[in-house]
Amino acid sequence: MKIFLNTILVGLSGGAIYSLMSLALVLVWRSTRVVNFAAAGQAILSTYIGYEAMNRMHNYWLSLPIAVLAGALISAIVEAAIMRPLAKRSAGTVVESIAPVIATLGVLGGIRSLAGLIWGNSFVQYTSPLSSKGYTIGSTTIPFSPQNAAIVIGALIVMVIFAAIFTFTRLGLALRAASFQPEIARLSGVRVDRIRTIGWAFAGAAGAVAGALVTPTTYLSPNSLDLLLVSGFVAAVIGGLESLVGAVVGGLVLGVGFAVILQYIGTSVTFSAAFIILIIVLLIRPQGIFGRRSGREA
Amino acid sequence: MKLNSPKRRFVLSCIIGALLLLLSGHVDELRSYQGAQVAIFAIAISSIVLLTGYSGQISLGHGALMAVGGYAAVLAQIHLHLPYPITFLVGSAVGALAGFLLGMAAARLRGPYLAGTTLALAVGLPSLANQFHLLGGEQGLSFDVGSAPSWAGKDFSQYRWFFCVAIVVSLVIFWLLRNLLSTRYGRRWRALRANPTAAALAGIDVSGAKVLAFTLSSSVAGLAGSLFAMLLGLVAPLAFTLSLSFTLITGAVLAGVTNLGGSLVGAAVLVAIPELSNAVASHFGGSEKVTANLPGVITSVLLIATVLLVPQGPKFPKYPSLKSLRSHKH
Numbered sequence: 001m002k003i004f005l006n007t008i009l010v011g012l013s014g015g016a017i018y019s020l021m022s023l024a025l026v027l028v029w030r031s032t033r034v035v036n037f038a039a040a041g042q043a044i045l046s047t048y049i050g051y052e053a054m055n056r057m058h059n060y061w062l063s064l065p066i067a068v069l070a071g072a073l074i075s076a077i078v079e080a081a082i083m084r085p086l087a088k089r090s091a092g093t094v095v096e097s098i099a100p101v102i103a104t105l106g107v108l109g110g111i112r113s114l115a116g117l118i119w120g121n122s123f124v125q126y127t128s129p130l131s132s133k134g135y136t137i138g139s140t141t142i143p144f145s146p147q148n149a150a151i152v153i154g155a156l157i158v159m160v161i162f163a164a165i166f167t168f169t170r171l172g173l174a175l176r177a178a179s180f181q182p183e184i185a186r187l188s189g190v191r192v193d194r195i196r197t198i199g200w201a202f203a204g205a206a207g208a209v210a211g212a213l214v215t216p217t218t219y220l221s222p223n224s225l226d227l228l229l230v231s232g233f234v235a236a237v238i239g240g241l242e243s244l245v246g247a248v249v250g251g252l253v254l255g256v257g258f259a260v261i262l263q264y265i266g267t268s269v270t271f272s273a274a275f276i277i278l279i280i281v282l283l284i285r286p287q288g289i290f291g292r293r294s295g296r297e298a
Numbered sequence: 299m300k301l302n303s304p305k306r307r308f309v310l311s312c313i314i315g316a317l318l319l320l321l322s323g324h325v326d327e328l329r330s331y332q333g334a335q336v337a338i339f340a341i342a343i344s345s346i347v348l349l350t351g352y353s354g355q356i357s358l359g360h361g362a363l364m365a366v367g368g369y370a371a372v373l374a375q376i377h378l379h380l381p382y383p384i385t386f387l388v389g390s391a392v393g394a395l396a397g398f399l400l401g402m403a404a405a406r407l408r409g410p411y412l413a414g415t416t417l418a419l420a421v422g423l424p425s426l427a428n429q430f431h432l433l434g435g436e437q438g439l440s441f442d443v444g445s446a447p448s449w450a451g452k453d454f455s456q457y458r459w460f461f462c463v464a465i466v467v468s469l470v471i472f473w474l475l476r477n478l479l480s481t482r483y484g485r486r487w488r489a490l491r492a493n494p495t496a497a498a499l500a501g502i503d504v505s506g507a508k509v510l511a512f513t514l515s516s517s518v519a520g521l522a523g524s525l526f527a528m529l530l531g532l533v534a535p536l537a538f539t540l541s542l543s544f545t546l547i548t549g550a551v552l553a554g555v556t557n558l559g560g561s562l563v564g565a566a567v568l569v570a571i572p573e574l575s576n577a578v579a580s581h582f583g584g585s586e587k588v589t590a591n592l593p594g595v596i597t598s599v600l601l602i603a604t605v606l607l608v609p610q611g612p613k614f615p616k617y618p619s620l621k622s623l624r625s626h627k628h
Contacts, residue, residue, distance in 0.1 A: 035410040037358075037417065082602060090609040098356055099609045101413050102551055105358065106601035109544050113594025120587045222591075226540060230421045233414040241410065269429065275422035278415055279403065286406070 006142045007263045008256055013148035015255020016155035020210035021232025022239060022247040023162070024203040029241055030179040031199035032087070038078060038104040040229035041111030042204050043211035046071035047220060048115055050212045051126040060128045060216070067212040068205050075204020078107055079197045115222040123224075128216035151213045158209050159248055162202065166244065175199055227274070231258075234278045240288030249289060307476055311469045318465050330457040331529070332569050337464035338525045339565035341471050343549040344558055345518035348475060351556035352484060353511035354491030355404055359416035360519045361543030362423040363400075367393035367520025368527035368538070369433060372441045382443045386467065386524045393520015394513050401512025405505040420543040424535040438534025441527045460529050467525060471518060476558060478514075487511055541594070548601045554608075571596050 021039065028036040050067030054060055082103055090099040130146040166172035177185035178195040186192045210232075211225060218224065235254045239246025254277065261273050281288070318333075325333070342364060350356050357363075371389035374380045380388065400419070404412050427433040443463070445456055478484060486507050489497040498504045527533045549568045553560030575592040582588070 029410065035414060037413075082606065086606055086609070089606065097409055098350060098354075098555070099605045101356060101410075102547060103602055103605045105544055105547060106598045106605065109541070109548075109594060110598030110602065113591045113598060116591035117587055117595060121590055223540075226421055230414075230418045234418065237411065237414065272422040272426055272429075275415075275418040278418050282403065282407065282411065282415065286411070 002140070003263065006144065007259045009142070009144040010148065011256035011259030012252060013144065013151045013255070014258055015235075015252035016152045017210050017214045017228065017251070018231045018235040018254050019248040019251025020155050020158060020206050020213075021228050022235035022251045023159075023244065024207035024210070025232050025236045026239070026241060026244060026247040027199055027203035027206065029236070030244075031175070031196045031203075032079070032083060032100075034083065034100040034104065035233065036104050036200075036203065037101070037229065038107035038111065039203065039207045039232070040225045041108040042071060042074045042078065043207040043228070044115055044220075044222060044225050045074055045111050046204070046208035047126065047211035047215050047225075048119055050208075051119075051124060051215075051220060054126065064209075064212055068208045071208020071211070072201040072205040075207070076197050076201040078204075079200035082107065083200075084193060084196070112222045119222070121222060123219040123221045126212075126215045126220045130216070132217050145217075147217055151217075154209060154213050158206060162206070162244065165202075171195075171198070175202075230274045234274050234281070237278060238281050238288055240290040243288075243290035246288060246290030253289075307473055311473045315465060315469045319462055327455055327457050330455065330461045332573070334457065334461040334464040334525075334529050335569050336562070336565045337461070337468040338522055338529060339546075339549060339568055340562045341468050341525065342519055342522035342546050343553055343561035343564050344472065344475055345515045345522065346546055346550040347553060347555060347558055347561050348479070348518065349511055349515035350550060352479060352487040352491060353508055353515075354487075354494075355508060355512065356409075356413050357404075357416045357512075357515070358413055358543050358547065359400075359419035359423070360515075360546050361538050361540065362416075362420045363393055363396060363516045363519040364523030364526060364542065365424050365427075365533070365535075365538035366396045366516075367523030368441075368533040369427070369439075369523075370520065371524030372439045372527055372533045373432070375441065376439065382528070386521060389524030389527075390517045390521040393523065394517030396520070397516020398509065398513040400516065401509040404512055405508040417540075420540050424538045427535045434534070436535060438532045438537070440532045442531070443528045463528065464525055467521070471521065472558065475518070479558065483507075483510070545597065548597050551601055551604050567600075568597070571600075 021043070024039045024043075025036060028034060028039070046067045049070040050063045053066040054063035057063060083100060086099055086103050090096045128147055128150065130150055132145045132147045134141045134143045134145045136142075164172075166176065174185070174190045174195050175198065177188070178190055178192045179199070182192050185195075210228065214228065215224070231254060232251070235250035236247055237250070238253055239248070239250030257277060258273060261269060342360065345363075346357065346360055349360075367389035370392035371385040374385045374388040375382065400416070403415065407415060427438070428435055433439070443460070445454075445459060479487075486497070486502050489500065489502060490504060490507055494504055497507075523538070526537070530537055545568060549561065549564035551564075552567050553562075553564035572593040575596050576589060579588045579592050
């Protein structure tokens with residue numbers, strides 16, 4: 001029972017990270033109908049920027065907002081400089097559905113190589129002042145560490161801020177309108193292009209938080225977030241790819257699922273587990289928990 | 299003789315093949331190696347052209363399917379002691395089987411779901427090798443095709459031999475694919491890509507055609523994987539990374555996704571990039587960081603520039619109009 005509770009706790013911490021990455025993917029999917037495979041690349045770059053900031057200022061907590069701002073900015077640039085012109089150029093051609101996916105792959109590859117060019121391919125440590133050693137309760141040490149707690153709290157803060165923006169602000173309303181009915185939103189005076197860029201910036205910020213929070217528990221290298229990208233995608237599919245709540249729930253479900261698999265089957269299956277879970281979800285409930293049936297074909 | 303008939307293409311392939319094989323005697327080892335690399339990449343890219351350019355499905359996981367083919371070929375040699383030409387066929391057949399299974403799932407999925415699923419495959423599959431002792435773990439398994447037969451002469455180098463094998467296989471594959479794509483199957487796929495609903499209304503079995511495309515494409519990818527294993531002399535998880543899948547997509551985009559002949563151009567560019575970037579890097583006194591990553595930067599910039607500037611592929615805007623579809627004889 002104690003092992004099981006530990007597993008759940010660790011799973012929630014991992015799941016919080018997947019939720020953030022999943023949010024990053026869903027926000028972009030809702031606003032532009034593109035699965036942004038570059039999300040992992042953007043998060044890598046913003047995390048490296050956070051790492052540089054920490055090297056200068058020697059303070060992890062100050063480097064966090066810098067990483068998040070950088071993430072938002074990078075994402076907005078990718079949208080405005082590459083994705084928007086691409087959508088206009090490829091509209092109506094046969095490659096309309098393929099070109100954006102390929103462009104995001106190009107950005108992912110480009111950022112990974114660029115990061116390697118600047119910081120090298122070997123691992124670096126982006127450490128947080130919090131211990132990654134588990135809490136000790138009584139005489140037993142559980143695997144849930146202060147850094148894990150920070151991950152859960154950080155993810156919660158991001159989600160609350162997002163929920164508040166989407167529900168209570170004019171900007172949130174415009175974001176929802178622009179993704180729901182772009183034409184009508186445009187007619188009602190919403191500047192859809194600009195709103196889309198803002199949507200991408202939010203997504204970049206979510207990805208940056210994920211990268212900056214998870215990296216202290218592992219290491220940083222140009223491809224250290226590849227698996228997070230896949231997990232985030234699986235989480236988004238579980239959640240239905242359309243729903244922000246679904247993205248969060250999907251991430252938590254996946255996190256706990258992973259933790260259970262690691263605990264009871266072994267650590268060697270991590271990479272394949274994401275693929276197997278994805279196939280199972282697509283076979284059983286392709287529209288996800290919160291998605292409508294037609295969502296899959298869109 | 300009819301222009302562009304299968305027979306004519308066969309003669310043309312034979313001539314090109316003979317010329318290339320003659321030429322291989324006059325270049326050094328490195329060029330032979332790169333020539334073989336171009337031939338193998340061309341095969342792998344043609345499998346993406348078949349899948350994405352013709353049937354309109356996207357796969358980010360063809361590197362993983364190459365791994366399937368490569369491992370199958372090596373295992374067939376180690377455990378069944380089959381001669382190497384047969385192991386290539388085994389690699390191709392097992393690749394086809396994997397592609398059939400994936401295609402069954404893929405036919406139900408569209409756009410983002412298919413892209414994500416194949417991406418998960420590309421990330422997940424190569425690491426499977428670490429879990430099974432049979433697959434040799436991180437070090438992988440070695441693959442020995444042997445040197446050139448004795449009648450070829452004593453000074454026939456190893457890489458020249460690989461080059462010859464790769465060229466012969468790739469010409470056969472290109473000849474087969476070219477002919478296949480001008481049959482009714484090729485037309486069905488193009489109709490499918492242009493408009494799935496219209497294709498279904500015209501009586502085309504949409505999911506059947508999609509699964510067939512995925513299966514054939516994977517068998518070609520599996521074959522490319524076994525040739526790749528021959529060239530490297532081994533199969534290992536690190537040879538079939540996510541980057542390999544991206545590289546293939548880049549090659550296909552540079553080739554102008556719908557152009558089979560373009561895959562040769564794409565492959566040549568892919569092989570030339572590291573060479574060029576090494577020259578640039580050493581010119582600027584590049585460190586290891588630069589030499590390791592500059593090719594990736596150049597490839598990505600090329601990829602982005604290509605989709606952005608010429609979304610339909612460089613100067614091959616040969617999409618089938620209704621008229622051209624109709625004018626084909628049935």
